[in-house]
Each structure stands twice: as structure tokens, then as C-alpha cells.
Amino acid sequence: MDINLNSRELIAEKSQNYKLVIFRKAVALMALGLLVLSSFVIDLSTGPAMLNIFDVITSLTNPESLSKKVNIIVRVIRLPIATMAILAGAGLAVAGMEMQTILNNNLASPYTLGISAAASFGASLSLIFGYAFLPKSMNNYATPIFAFAFSLLSSFFIYSVGKAKKDRGTIILAGIAISFMFTALNSILTYFVPDEILRIITNWAQGSILGATWEQDMIVFVVLVIVTPILFRESWKLTSLCMGENTAAALGIDVEKLRTKVLILSSVITSISVCFVGTIGFIGLVSPYIAKSLVGEEQRFFIPASMLTGAFMLSVSSVLSKVAIAGVQIPLGIITSIIGIPFLLVLILRQGR
Amino acid sequence: MALEIQNINYKHSSKFSLNNINLAFDNNVTAIIGPNGSGKSTLMKCIVNIYKCDGDIYYQGEKLKKQRKEFIKQKVGYLPQTSQNDASITVFEAVLLGLMNTLTLKVSKKQEQKVNNILDAFELQHLAKNKINELSGGQLQMVLLAQSIIKEPEILILDEPLNNLDVHRQFSLLNTISNLAYEKKMIVIIVMHDINLAARYADNIIVMKEGKVYSHGTPEKVLTNEMVREIYKIDSEIYVNKQGKQVIEFVDIAAETDKYKLVSQI
Numbered sequence: 203m204d205i206n207l208n209s210r211e212l213i214a215e216k217s218q219n220y221k222l223v224i225f226r227k228a229v230a231l232m233a234l235g236l237l238v239l240s241s242f243v244i245d246l247s248t249g250p251a252m253l254n255i256f257d258v259i260t261s262l263t264n265p266e267s268l269s270k271k272v273n274i275i276v277r278v279i280r281l282p283i284a285t286m287a288i289l290a291g292a293g294l295a296v297a298g299m300e301m302q303t304i305l306n307n308n309l310a311s312p313y314t315l316g317i318s319a320a321a322s323f324g325a326s327l328s329l330i331f332g333y334a335f336l337p338k339s340m341n342n343y344a345t346p347i348f349a350f351a352f353s354l355l356s357s358f359f360i361y362s363v364g365k366a367k368k369d370r371g372t373i374i375l376a377g378i379a380i381s382f383m384f385t386a387l388n389s390i391l392t393y394f395v396p397d398e399i400l401r402i403i404t405n406w407a408q409g410s411i412l413g414a415t416w417e418q419d420m421i422v423f424v425v426l427v428i429v430t431p432i433l434f435r436e437s438w439k440l441t442s443l444c445m446g447e448n449t450a451a452a453l454g455i456d457v458e459k460l461r462t463k464v465l466i467l468s469s470v471i472t473s474i475s476v477c478f479v480g481t482i483g484f485i486g487l488v489s490p491y492i493a494k495s496l497v498g499e500e501q502r503f504f505i506p507a508s509m510l511t512g513a514f515m516l517s518v519s520s521v522l523s524k525v526a527i528a529g530v531q532i533p534l535g536i537i538t539s540i541i542g543i544p545f546l547l548v549l550i551l552r553q554g555r
Numbered sequence: 556m557a558l559e560i561q562n563i564n565y566k567h568s569s570k571f572s573l574n575n576i577n578l579a580f581d582n583n584v585t586a587i588i589g590p591n592g593s594g595k596s597t598l599m600k601c602i603v604n605i606y607k608c609d610g611d612i613y614y615q616g617e618k619l620k621k622q623r624k625e626f627i628k629q630k631v632g633y634l635p636q637t638s639q640n641d642a643s644i645t646v647f648e649a650v651l652l653g654l655m656n657t658l659t660l661k662v663s664k665k666q667e668q669k670v671n672n673i674l675d676a677f678e679l680q681h682l683a684k685n686k687i688n689e690l691s692g693g694q695l696q697m698v699l700l701a702q703s704i705i706k707e708p709e710i711l712i713l714d715e716p717l718n719n720l721d722v723h724r725q726f727s728l729l730n731t732i733s734n735l736a737y738e739k740k741m742i743v744i745i746v747m748h749d750i751n752l753a754a755r756y757a758d759n760i761i762v763m764k765e766g767k768v769y770s771h772g773t774p775e776k777v778l779t780n781e782m783v784r785e786i787y788k789i790d791s792e793i794y795v796n797k798q799g800k801q802v803i804e805f806v807d808i809a810a811e812t813d814k815y816k817l818v819s820q821i
Contacts, residue, residue, distance in 0.1 A: 222684070434660065442652045449638045452633040498644050499642060
């Protein structure tokens with residue numbers, strides 16, 4: 203009788219094993235969701251005119267009861283920008299996270315691999331030639347397309363380097379080389395452009411979401427809504443990559459095909475995010491690191507956790523950019539770099555072990 | 556014979572190549588031995604389609620052509636020689652990955668049960684919630700073995716599974732595998748370096764040298780002083796122990812090779 207009881211308890215305990223792990227991860231995701239929501243509201247309340255958080259919430263839920271001025275500040279001026287912080291943060295984070303997964307390198311991200319710099323160069327190119335040759339209405343579309351083309355180009359370069367040289371350091375070094383190259387090319391371009399475009403390019407290079415519009419928000423949102431489910435569908439395959447490519451291949455996965463597919467998807471997300479917000483570094487590097495320590499590398503949770511962490515980080519950066527120095531709005535890219543660099547150093551030191 | 560490979564040729568570099576390999580495997584345990592770089596792992600990778608090689612593979616008399624990939628997915632379990640130990644997933648999830656073919660976004664009760672059963676069988680249940688990067692080398696090896704076995708493959712290919720294992724675990728792993736082979740009538744192919752363990756556990760032994768099959772057959776037939784001298788450049792004495800198994804005692808580096816070559820190189 204005793205034995206039976208014991209074994210029944212044992213079975214119950216075992217089935218708890220997996221459920222408990224899942225439960226913990228779900229709680230982590232919910233906590234992240236709450237953090238994103240709160241920083242979003244705080245982001246809406248901060249700026250040259252500081253608003254009461256309750257006014258912000260009222261303006262979002264019941265605008266009629268507030269003055270027109272508050273509604274304009276919250277709903278017209280700040281809402282598209284705060285939304286872009288969430289969307290671009292999530293996009294950069296998931297792109298960085300998948301690049302880390304397929305290249306098997308914790309230091310990979312759109313920024314460290316030079317993909318942001320390449321997109322930035324593509325955008326500058328389109329701004330220059332676009333202004334010269336294209337009708338104004340086309341400019342909005344030319345920039346993302348140019349940014350995408352160049353980010354894809356650099357992604358494939360990185361990918362082929364990774365294929366030829368298997369060690370982890372080489373990929374990052376190649377990324378640094380690409381980053382320098384495109385930054386230099388960008389600098390050359392800026393010598394030949396009128397001041398008006400120079401200002402846009404500089405804004406770009408420093409990363410800014412202030413110009414975000416609903417139309418841009420919509421584009422980033424649509425891309426995320428299309429790409430994320432595809433990544434989810436591959437989540438088990440991507441998870442197996444964390445045990446090494448031999449193990450993944452042993453499980454019957456066509457590793458090369460998976461890598462190419464996911465690399466293209468990550469490049470799409472990167473370029474779409476980067477082309478509207480400019481070069482914002484470290485979100486794609488730091489968010490996966492934090493997400494991994496919260497939920498591990500099982501991608502069904504790793505994907506949303508990275509996205510939420512990225513959204514939270516960029517949203518908080520947006521708040522900091524407005525409140526760090528009174529009366530001055532610091533470019534967002536500078537804030538994320540200040541937060542991200544210590545993380546990068548930690549990652550480099552850990553990788554060396 | 557259940558699994559046959561014919562005219563397997565593979566060229567990667569001079570060190571990792573295979574030259575016209577013809578072999579047959581039955582529903583029992585086959586050990587593949589040979590010096591480093593003799594092509595053991597390369598051959599395994601060719602069989603599981605990680606390396607694309609020339610040649611034919613037959614399973615139960617049927618030639619596998621286009622369906623080879625699907626066949627590997629469904630029926631072959633493979634434990635690679637190296638895998639990463641810094642993964643941030645739990646042991647439970649790692650073993651679950653072995654069911655890759657059937658995994659969807661929602662893990663079913665049945666899949667969960669399967670993982671728990673195999674964790675029990677391998678005495679890994681207490682580690683279920685631990686992460687891969689917290690395991691010792693031996694524990695990781697057992698997890699990977701569980702991962703390759705969970706889908707109940709008909710063919711199990713293990714590339715140096717005894718690495719990182721202490722003597723007790725080496726015996727326990729080989730006991731588990733040979734029991735599985737007989738109970739489930741599995742074809743088990745194990746690449747290993749320990750000739751004595753090969754003699755003890757394998758029904759057949761294949762000796763490889765420089766990308767070719769040097770000899771194959773029962774341990775009694777294959778394990779000879781000449782083979783050991785030829786393949787490993789070691790003089791040995793071979794006798795039969797109380798259990799009727801051959802035991803190879805290594806005496807010294809064979810006389811005709813320069814004993815002090817290594818030393819003088821240093």
C-alpha cells in the first residue's frame with residue numbers, strides 16, 4: 203500500500219516538473235509585459251510638458267473628459283513615438299536574438315555585426331539619390347528598401363564568413379570590419395550632401411524615434427506580425443541549435459536551410475526597424491542576454507521574452523533621453539550605447555572563458 | 556542483413572576521406588574501432604546524411620534514395636561526437652528535442668510522459684529542471700543519449716559515447732545499450748576507442764584504417780596481435796577471461812616503430 207502511495211506521489215511530482223518550468227516562464231513573460239506597459243505609460247507622460255500618469259491613462263481610455271491640449275500631446279504627438287519605441291525595441295531584440303541563435307554567438311546583433319551600419323549607409327544613399335532623382339512621395343519607400351538591401355548584403359557577408367571560419371571570434375571581427383567600412387562610406391557621403399540632408403543623416407546615425415509616424419509604426423508592426431509566427435513555427439528547430447549544429451543535424455534538421463531562412467527574416471526585421479529609428483545599438487545584444495537568463499533558450503519563450511525585453515529597454519531609453527538632462531532631448535542611440543557598453547564588456551569577458 | 560552500405564566514397568580533405576566502404580549491420584551491437592583520423596566519425600556522418608557521400612544504403616533489402624532524409628529522421632538515432640555544453644535549456648527540454656519530428660507549439664501529455672519515462676530509465680529525473688550548462692560531462696552524455704533514444708529508433712549510431720564517462724558509467728551505458736539492442740532488436744553502431752570494451756560488448760567489430768575497412772567480423776576473428784600491431788603500432792597479449800571474453804593487454808609500443816620518436820620530437 204505504502205509503495206503504491208509513494209509511486210503515485212512520484213508520478214504526480216514528475217508531471218509537476220515540466221508544468222513548473224512552464225509556469226515560471228509564463229510568470230516571467232507576464233512580468234515583462236507589465237514592465238513594458240508601465241514604461242509605455244511613463245514614456246507618454248514625460249517630455250517638455252510633464253503630464254500626470256492618470257491623465258495619460260484617461261487620455262488613452264476616455265479622451266473626452268480631458269482638455270484638448272493634453273489629448274493632442276498624448277495621442278497626436280507622443281503616442282506614435284512611444285509606440286515606435288516598443289515596436290523597434292521588440293524588432294531589434296528578436297533580430298539580434300535569432301542572429302545569436304543561428305551564428306551560435308552571444309556577441310552577434312544587428313549592431314555588432316555591422317548590419318545597422320550597412321542599413322544606415324543604404325538609407326543615406328537613398329536620401330541623397332532619392333532627393334535628387336525621385337519624387338518626394340517615393341522617398342518614404344526608397345529609404346526602407348535601400349536600408350533592407352544593404353543590411354541583407356552585409357548579413358550574407360557575415361554568414362559566409364561564419365561558414366568559412368567556424369570560430370566564434372571571427373564573425374564578430376568581420377562584423378567590426380563591416381561596421382567600420384560602412385561608417386567610413388557614410389562619412390564620405392556626408393561630405394557631398396546639402397545641409398538639409400546632412401541633418402537627416404546625422405539624426406539617423408545617432409538613432410532617433412522623434413520622427414516616428416503612425417504610417418511607420420504600421421509598417422514595423424505588420425513586418426513583426428508576419429515574421430514572428432514564422433519564427434514560432436521553427437521554434438523547436440531553432441532551440442536545438444543551442445546544443446550545437448551536430449546535435450541539430452542529428453535530430454534531422456537541415457541546418458543550412460534553417461540558418462538562411464532565419465537570417466533573411468532577421469535582416470528584414472533589422473532593416474525595417476533601423477530604417478525608421480536609425481542606428482540604435484545594443485538593444486539586439488543586451489535584450490537576448492537578459493531574456494535568456496529569465497526564461498532560457500527554449501524559443502517558444504525565448505522569442506517573446508526577447509521582444510518584451512527589447513521593447514522595455516527602448517521604451518525606458520526613450521524616457522531617459524527626455525529626462526536625463528532637463529530641457530535637452532538626447533539622441534536615443536547614445537542612451538542605448540551608454541546602457542549597452544557595460545553589458546557588451548561582460549559578454550566579451552564571459553565568452554573568453 | 557538489416558542495414559547495408561555499398562561503395563561509400565567521400566572526400567573532404569586527405570585526412571577525412573572514405574574509400575569504397577562496403578559493410579552490413581545486423582540487429583545487434585557493432586563496434587567501430589581504429590586510430591584517430593581513420594574515418595570512423597566521417598563514416599557515421601555519411602550514414603546519417605550530415606556529409607553527402609557517394610554510394611548506396613539499403614535498409615531491409617530496400618535501397619534508400621530520395622527518402623533517405625525522411626528515413627534518417629524517422630528511424631535513426633544519432634549521438635554526435637561533440638556537442639555544445641553551454642546551452643541554456645533544461646534537461647527535460649533537451650530530451651524533448653529528441654521527439655523533433657512530432658513536436659508542435661504545444662507539448663502533448665504523451666510526449667511529456669515519454670520524456671519522464673526515459674529520464675527515469677536513465678536515472679536523470681532529479682536533473683530534469685537543471686540546465687544543460689550546469690551538468691557534468693558524464694551527465695550531459697547521458698542526456699544526449701536519452702535524446703537520441705527517445706524516438707525509439709530502429710538504428711542507433713553513437714559516436715564515441717564513452718567520452719567523459721567514468722568506468723562505472725561506461726559499463727552502465729554499454730549495458731543499457733546492449734540490452735536495448737536485444738530487447739528492441741535495434742541495430743546499434745558504436746564508435747569507440749577502448750578495444751577491451753568493444754571485445755566485451757560488441758557482437759561484431761569493424762576496424763578502420765586510413766579511410767578503409769581493415770577488417771570486420773566477430774571479436775574472436777578481428778582481435779589479433781597482428782591487427783593491434785598493424786593498426787595501433789602496439790605489441791599486445793590477448794587472452795580469454797573467465798567470462799569467455801577476449802582481453803587485450805597492451806605491452807609496449809611495437810619494436811619496429813621508433814619508440815623514442817615522440818620524445819625526440821619534443
